[in-house]
Amino acid sequence: MPESNFIDHVKIYCRSGKGGRGSMHLHHAKYSYKGGPDGGNGGRGGHIILRGNRNMWTLLHLRYQKHVIAENGGDGGANCLTGKKGKDEYIEVPCGTVVYNAETGKYICDITSQGQEVVLLKGGRGGLGNYEFRSATNQAPRHAQPGEPMQEMQVVMQLKLLADVGLVGFPNAGKSTLLSSVSAARPKIANYPFTTLEPSLGIVSYRDGKSFVMADIPGIIEGASEGKGIGIRFLRHIERNSLLLFLVSCESDNIGDDYRILLNELKSFNPDLCAKKRILAITKCDTIDDELIELLQETLPTDLPVVFISSVSGQGIMELKDVIWRELNSKSNKIDSDIQESSLVHRDLEVEEIQLVYSDDDGEEDIASVDSDDEDILYL
Secondary structure, three states, X not given: OOOOOOOOEEEEEEEOOOXXXXXXXXXXXXXXXXXXXXXXXXXXXXXXXXXEEOOOOOOHHHOOOOEEEOOOOOOOEOOOEOOOOOOOEEEEEEOOEEEEEXXXXXXXXXXXXXXXXXXXXXXXXXXXXXXXXXXXXXXXXXXXXXXXXXXXXXXXXXXXXXXXXXXXXXXXXXXXXXXXXXXXXOOOOOOOOOOOOOOEEEEEEOHHHOEEXXXXXXXXXXXXXXXXXXXXXXXXXXXXXXXXXXXXXXXXXXXXXXXXXXXXXXXXXXXXXXXXXXXXXXEOHHHOOHHHHHHXXXXXXXXXXXXXXXXXXXXXXXXXXXXXXXXXXXXXXXXXXXXXXXXXXXXXXXXXXXXXXXXXXXXOEOOOOOOOOOOOOEEO
């Protein structure tokens, strides 16, 4: 089976550059008597810098990049020449990437916006040359500083998709069909469970040129939060969605029970997910008549908007878009989103979880995976 192009977790080894040595040099010239010290400073080692890129939506480009190593700083020279600054290494990552220390599982940083830069590892500072140690009582210093050592770390990167609407439902609930009918995304669609094995993003067009982003998450089953089915691997993508759209087929024996099972799985994975705005869409309604729809309405939850749709016939699709747009732009939803963003607490990874999730198919560990003038760069 060919490997999926959607990679949402990698582990890579990063190492910044060492600082260059300072020079211990005394000036020598034919007509200069006792020229004095003129050893220059060493150059700074290169930083390892993470940078957000909204044109990426997967970590595939880091899948087989085992190491990211920055350049060392150059040594200082005579005539007070400063050594060359080591070249910084930039790691481009999709917006929504969370970075952890692979050894301890501790949260490091979160890349959420285009162009955001975070210095992951700072390069070593260059050592001072003997020119910097001259004084009235020590006019010919015979010593210079070595450069500071590099920093190194193995990091785990997890991608959590940034989308306005996340689709939540059992396998074969019609999530991929809905996404393909309202956007240009073309996820795989078939009549067997777990057809969708990787998330898909689509831009949904709305009235007057407006649009929003919808994410199709692989199907959830009862016990998914405990590792059943595809398990919790893709549940984390829902954490970044502003709105959750629950899809339940009209062919279900009990629509209300199915909705509560899905909600309980999200709650078991992360209780904060229950605070998000929710919409319930009953799918495949082209197979039932209006009388049955009226009967179903009496058994459905009353604490959230409910829409009956058919992605094949187009029934209720525009109504669903209207409800989604209204909920996305409601004042309460914006306030809740701001509160969630400001109070976002990242869970540290367990070391056992890292070893379990981030290994290659052959059992080998995947190691796929600063002085700056830019004031926008965040230093850790």
